[in-house]
Amino acid sequence: MTKVFEKTKGLTDKPFHYCPGCTHGIIHRLVAEVLEELDVLGESIGVAPVGCSVFAYDYFNCDMQEAAHGRAPAVATGIKRVHPDKVVFTYQGDGDLASIGAAEIVHAAARGEKITTIFVNNAIYGMTGGQMAPTTLVGQKATTAPYGRDASHAGNPIRVSEMLATLDGAKFVERVSVHNAAEVRKAKKAIKKAFEMQLKGEGFGIVEVLSTCPTNWGLTPVEALKWLEDNMIPYYPLGNLCTPEGVK
Amino acid sequence: MAKVLMKGNEAIGAAAIKAGCKYFFGYPITPQNELPEYMARELPNIGGVFLQAESEVAAINMVYGAAGAGARVMTSSSSPGIALKQEGISYIAGAELPCVIVNIVRGGPGLGGIQPAQSDYYQATRGGGNGDYRHLVYAPATIQETVDLLMEAFDVAEQYRNPVMVIGDGMIGQMMEPVEFKEPKKRPIAPKTWSTDGTKGERKPNIINSLYIDPQELEDHVIRLENKYAEMKENETRYENYNVKDADVVVVAYGTTSRVVKNAIAKCEEEGIKIGLIRPITLWPFPDKAFEEITDRTKGILTVEMSTGQMIDDVKIAINGRKPVHFYGRTGGMVPIPDAIVEEIKKISGGVK
Numbered sequence: 001m002t003k004v005f006e007k008t009k010g011l012t013d014k015p016f017h018y019c020p021g022c023t024h025g026i027i028h029r030l031v032a033e034v035l036e037e038l039d040v041l042g043e044s045i046g047v048a049p050v051g052c053s054v055f056a057y058d059y060f061n062c063d064m065q066e067a068a069h070g071r072a073p074a075v076a077t078g079i080k081r082v083h084p085d086k087v088v089f090t091y092q093g094d095g096d097l098a099s100i101g102a103a104e105i106v107h108a109a110a111r112g113e114k115i116t117t118i119f120v121n122n123a124i125y126g127m128t129g130g131q132m133a134p135t136t137l138v139g140q141k142a143t144t145a146p147y148g149r150d151a152s153h154a155g156n157p158i159r160v161s162e163m164l165a166t167l168d169g170a171k172f173v174e175r176v177s178v179h180n181a182a183e184v185r186k187a188k189k190a191i192k193k194a195f196e197m198q199l200k201g202e203g204f205g206i207v208e209v210l211s212t213c214p215t216n217w218g219l220t221p222v223e224a225l226k227w228l229e230d231n232m233i234p235y236y237p238l239g240n241l242c243t244p245e246g247v248k
Numbered sequence: 249m250a251k252v253l254m255k256g257n258e259a260i261g262a263a264a265i266k267a268g269c270k271y272f273f274g275y276p277i278t279p280q281n282e283l284p285e286y287m288a289r290e291l292p293n294i295g296g297v298f299l300q301a302e303s304e305v306a307a308i309n310m311v312y313g314a315a316g317a318g319a320r321v322m323t324s325s326s327s328p329g330i331a332l333k334q335e336g337i338s339y340i341a342g343a344e345l346p347c348v349i350v351n352i353v354r355g356g357p358g359l360g361g362i363q364p365a366q367s368d369y370y371q372a373t374r375g376g377g378n379g380d381y382r383h384l385v386y387a388p389a390t391i392q393e394t395v396d397l398l399m400e401a402f403d404v405a406e407q408y409r410n411p412v413m414v415i416g417d418g419m420i421g422q423m424m425e426p427v428e429f430k431e432p433k434k435r436p437i438a439p440k441t442w443s444t445d446g447t448k449g450e451r452k453p454n455i456i457n458s459l460y461i462d463p464q465e466l467e468d469h470v471i472r473l474e475n476k477y478a479e480m481k482e483n484e485t486r487y488e489n490y491n492v493k494d495a496d497v498v499v500v501a502y503g504t505t506s507r508v509v510k511n512a513i514a515k516c517e518e519e520g521i522k523i524g525l526i527r528p529i530t531l532w533p534f535p536d537k538a539f540e541e542i543t544d545r546t547k548g549i550l551t552v553e554m555s556t557g558q559m560i561d562d563v564k565i566a567i568n569g570r571k572p573v574h575f576y577g578r579t580g581g582m583v584p585i586p587d588a589i590v591e592e593i594k595k596i597s598g599g600v601k
Contacts, residue, residue: 012453042449045317057455063444065316065456068339071309074301078313078321079444081297082271086446104309107302 010036014058021214021221023178024052024120028059030178030188031091031118034195035062044087045079047072049101051093052126052213060091070101073108076115087198089116094135095125098160102134105164105206112169112203116194119160122211123232130216134158137235142216157235161208165241171203173241177210177233179225186238193243202244210236251426256391256416259427260350261286263395264322266429267402269348270296271321273310275303277329278362279418280352284324304329308336308349315345316456318443320402324350327368328359331376337411338377341473342458346405348398349413352421355581363581364418364504369558372415373532380470382477383411384484385531387502391425397529400432407435408480415531417554419504419583480533487535488527495524496597498542498571500563501552502528505584509552512589521597531559539566548572548596552589555579572596 010032018024035041041062048056050069057064067075072090080088097105097119108115124142125131132142132149135157139148149157165173172194176187187209194205210232212224219227254262261283264272272291274284284300291298301307307323314321325333330351340347353368355361372385384404388394394416401412444454460466488506490513492498501509506527513523524546526538542549549571551560557575564573576592578584 041447043446045444045446047313054459057457061453063446063454065313065444066343066459067312068309068335071305071312071336074306074309075313075316077299077306078271078273078310078315078319079317080313081299081310082314082317082319082321083445103302104306107306 008033008036010041010061011059012061016059017055018052019215021212021224022052023211026178026184027118027120027209027211028056030184030191031089032060034188034192035087037192038195038199040087040195040199044089045083047076047079047088047090049090049092049096051096053091053093053120054127056091070096070099071104072096072101073104073113073115073117077108077111077113080113080115084114087195089118089195091118092120093126094119094121094123094133098134098158106167109164109167109170109204109206112171114198114201114203116198117206118191119206119208120211121160121208121236122213123157124213124216126213126216135160137231159236161206161241164206169204170206170242171244172197172205175208175210175236175238175241177228177238179210179212179228190240197244251428253424253426254391255282255422255424256394257282257352257421258286259391259395260324260398261290263398263429264348264402265290265294267320267399269320269322269402270294271314271319272298273301273307273314273321273323275301275307275325275329277326279354279421280324280326280350282421283350304332305335308333308340311347312336312340312343312345315340315347316343316444318440318445322348322350324352326352326354327356327371330368330371334376337383338375338379338381339458340411341377341381341383342379343456344409345411345456346409347411348401348405349411350398351413351415353415353417355579361581362418364554364583365579365581366417366503366505366553367555367558367579369531369553369555372413373534373562381473382480382532383413384480386412386414387529387531388414388416388420389503389506389527391420391423392427394420395427395429396432399429403432403435403437404484406437408476410476410480415503417504484530485533485535485537486529487538488525488529489538489541490525491522492524492526492538492541493543494522495546496522497548497550497593498524498526498546499550499552499589499593500526500528500559502531502559505552505554508584508586509589511586512593515586515590516593521593523593534562534566536566542567542571546571547598548574550574550576550592550596552584553577554583
């Protein structure tokens with residue numbers, strides 16, 4: 001009998017703690033598969049954030065550091081400057097990266113740190129129970145925006161990828177989604193390119209992955225995938241915002 | 249090696265490089281700027297990295313990453329900047345990473361001023377970051393002592409896998425004194441088998457972390473840290489004692505202030521008043537033992553600080569009610585003069601007998 005699927009060596013055997021229908025599991029697997037396929041698991045050091053993916057250090061089967069809230073790009077900078085020949089990546093949510101860690105991600109990108117950031121955007125604070133994130137859509141309800149996000153009060157959501165793409169140090173910026181199988185495949189391609197670019201020493205790379213939070217959105221997993229497609233993609237359009245020459 | 253005349257901040261940089269520090273992450277703030285500037289000039293020449301971070305917060309987290317990756321790493325700042333670093337210091341202590349933090353103290357609160365002060369004794373010795381953590385705080389009084397302690401600090405940090413702070417004030421940072429660089433004594437330092445430098449497929453992944461979601465695991469971790477701190481207290485406490493046994497009055501002072509106090513003591517001795525001095529060299533652990541030498545003859549203790557009275561709390565804990573503890577201090581960047589200290593001493597001793 002032919003084996004058609006095997007769990008990637010890039011993940012440990014620790015069971016995920018994620019809620020049913022949450023797409024963190026898919027995104028973890030994509031990153032882990034890419035590290036395995038590029039044969040860099042033994043050369044990789046990942047940095048986990050604070051938020052739902054805080055335990056990512058238990059799931060990725062490579063050396064890991066757990067950073068303070070928002071500080072993953074600074075921690076990754078410290079690691080990469082000590083080990084410029086290693087693969088260094090951060091895995092961060094939208095509260096971590098776009099709110100408290102906005103300075104760290106902007107300056108890591110501006111310096112052209114040769115690291116890869118996987119930015120999981122589910123438009124809400126998941127771990128703390130559904131509060132408004134800087135990426136929460138206008139009108140979207142959150143526990144700290146019970147009447148829906150009001151732009152005149154809380155401002156408009158931040159398009160992180162577009163913002164970072166304006167910086168010369170950011171060499172690879174792409175927004176992808178994982179709401180269906182075709183998009184999952186595209187997401188993996190982008191993640192692989194981002195890591196390949198790091199191996200070539202091109203500069204900072206980020207893949208923003210639109211993700212669901214059925215628990216805090218108050219939707220079933222299937223409804224959440226639909227909600228992402230109908231509501232998030234119009235505001236956060238998918239696609240590549242910059243790619244260096246030679247990475248195709 | 250011949251002595252060289254160096255400015256305090258630059259001597260710290262030179263000492264760090266001699267101690268094998270190749271990585272420095274910092275952010276500008278007066279009065280410590282000559283140190284990052286020195287590192288920016290010198291580290292690239294030895295294959296090291298100087299990086300100016302976007303903030304003190306980022307700098308200390310770069311230190312976390314680099315220390316976790318196995319490097320000898322240092323950062324420096326001054327009072328308000330140290331306040332910003334304290335989140336990171338707590339994480340570094342929790343994750344048991346070695347690093348050296350230089351704190352050239354200026355006046356506060358808030359933006360305060362840029363002149364020498366000791367008003368961050370609480371900040372340095374009581375943490376400021378969250379949780380049950382401790383770190384050594386060396387408080388040198390001369391640039392030679394700064395250099396000696398700083399070189400040793402890297403070894404101490406690695407021996408205990410804990411951050412070490414070297415605290416000076418604007419005076420230590422800015423003045424020039426002759427220094428020589430001497431190898432510190434050898435310490436038992438275990439290889440960094442815990443560092444994250446890639447598994448190379450030869451070992452299980454290493455994880456640098458301070459999160460323990462199970463309360464029993466966290467308590468076990470904190471108790472293990474506490475035992476380590478007790479060991480540091482036992483082995484690493486340092487102080488200078490002068491004439492404590494025969495003293496009418498014992499003065500307690502550290503850093504720059506202790507040098508002014510020594511002048512005051514000389515003046516008192518000329519007048520026949522016997523003054524003892526306890527100079528803590530480690531602020532944490534505080535040298536409680538030094539106070540056991542105080543005899544019944546002593547009328548009182550005088551704590552002198554460039555603050556409104558912070559170390560005095562530790563002096564009171566150490567003396568445990570056996571003697572009255574008095575205070576004299578200047579603050580906000582004002583440095584006490586010997587005559588003012590003599591006057592305070594005389595109030596306690598009752599003058600010449």
